Amino acid sequence: MELHAQGGLHYRTRLPRFGRALAYHYPSGDALFGCAGDEVFRLNLEQGRFLAPLSLNTHAEHGNIIGVNAIDINPAHQLLSFAVEGPGTVEFWDPRSRSRVGVLVLPRSLALTSPSTSATVLPGVDSSSRTFAATALSSRSDGLSLAVGTSTGHTLLYDIRSPKPYATKDQGYGLAVHRVAWIDGGSRMAGDGFILSADKKVLKVWDRESPSSNFASVNPPSDINDVCHLPGTGLFMLANEGIHMTSYYIPQLGPAPKWCSFLDNLTEEMEEQTVRNVYEDFKFVERSELSAYVPSSVVYRFPDVPYLALVWTT
Amino acid sequence: MTADAQESVKVYTVNGAAAGAGSASSLPDWLTRKRAIKGKGKRAIREEFEGAINLIQHFEFPEASNRIKVAKSGHHAIATGVYKPQIRVYDLDQLTLKFERHSDAENVDFTVRETLL
Numbered sequence: 001m002e003l004h005a006q007g008g009l010h011y012r013t014r015l016p017r018f019g020r021a022l023a024y025h026y027p028s029g030d031a032l033f034g035c036a037g038d039e040v041f042r043l044n045l046e047q048g049r050f051l052a053p054l055s056l057n058t059h060a061e062h063g064n065i066i067g068v069n070a071i072d073i074n075p076a077h078q079l080l081s082f083a084v085e086g087p088g089t090v091e092f093w094d095p096r097s098r099s100r101v102g103v104l105v106l107p108r109s110l111a112l113t114s115p116s117t118s119a120t121v122l123p124g125v126d127s128s129s130r131t132f133a134a135t136a137l138s139s140r141s142d143g144l145s146l147a148v149g150t151s152t153g154h155t156l157l158y159d160i161r162s163p164k165p166y167a168t169k170d171q172g173y174g175l176a177v178h179r180v181a182w183i184d185g186g187s188r189m190a191g192d193g194f195i196l197s198a199d200k201k202v203l204k205v206w207d208r209e210s211p212s213s214n215f216a217s218v219n220p221p222s223d224i225n226d227v228c229h230l231p232g233t234g235l236f237m238l239a240n241e242g243i244h245m246t247s248y249y250i251p252q253l254g255p256a257p258k259w260c261s262f263l264d265n266l267t268e269e270m271e272e273q274t275v276r277n278v279y280e281d282f283k284f285v286e287r288s289e290l291s292a293y294v295p296s297s298v299v300y301r302f303p304d305v306p307y308l309a310l311v312w313t314t
Numbered sequence: 315m316t317a318d319a320q321e322s323v324k325v326y327t328v329n330g331a332a333a334g335a336g337s338a339s340s341l342p343d344w345l346t347r348k349r350a351i352k353g354k355g356k357r358a359i360r361e362e363f364e365g366a367i368n369l370i371q372h373f374e375f376p377e378a379s380n381r382i383k384v385a386k387s388g389h390h391a392i393a394t395g396v397y398k399p400q401i402r403v404y405d406l407d408q409l410t411l412k413f414e415r416h417s418d419a420e421n422v423d424f425t426v427r428e429t430l431l
Contacts, residue, residue, distance in 0.1 A: 023425060226379075247328050
């Protein structure tokens, strides 16, 4: 754990276990560390010492705790939520009484429908990562909504008063969700219930009212590590496995940030230009129509798959 | 800057490689190859290359990036990456890198402890 200040590295100390997630509780000045193992360590920055860790193992009725994957602090009422790997739960803790106030058991049925749970197990490849757990958490500024990303690539939306998710979204790849976040920003945004979810392959932006359809989805060429949305704008920044970090701008989601307001003009100019359609010289035909364009002897060389065939028409 | 239009919502790539396939182009590989045979390819590729914008300068790491966050004030973006393990802070008002600072170990997670004014 390193503490950096303006002048450079301010202080460095060791954590008892390998860290996984970090959060800072402003009212008390506690830095919270989710680690491998069943404890959440607290380092108080005002007193400059570790406080008694929050010990999750006293409630391990759902299975052994392997680690804490993510920490979220509710911006409205400071409720702490921990994504616990092992039992596959999300634990809620009250920072004032430092005690558990609730536990959310994630629906394990998601793990069964996931494409990652195939019959064959490759040793060393997919043995340890089979545990079903939450991997990302995000609570909304209204204090009631909680988004949970799971290791199976699902994003579940909860009202914290109910143990059942009111919306479920599948990323479709069966890969762990790296980041979920509520897209807030007020009246200039396209809607107020948008949420982003990202796994290694794809970033999806969708409305909580209609989780089955995407508002936008982005497939970057390199694997995503982290996503950051700039509140009140349509700009996303992505940390990824490539050399260049990427940023994407969706004008229909929100305006450009103040520091690059020229983006709005640029994209408006691009809107006016006639967009060259990639497939404008092509026509999509079904297999039954294919004989009208090519001799039937050629048709049967195509693999027998139910996809549409492309025909060059010009 | 390339636009990737799907489901009528346009996504503009303003930094880094365009979404979709390949690195310089979001068009399918076989399509661009065909254009190159017709002699238009070079021009088409150059068009896209010139059209690409890099909103923030030096928005990169030598190998890969781990985490990125924007400060609450909205004026700075902070990112960590490898190799060597480092933190880079971007001044968004100037659209450029402000400073980089190296660390001993690769970053797992970070948070910005801002004074709430």
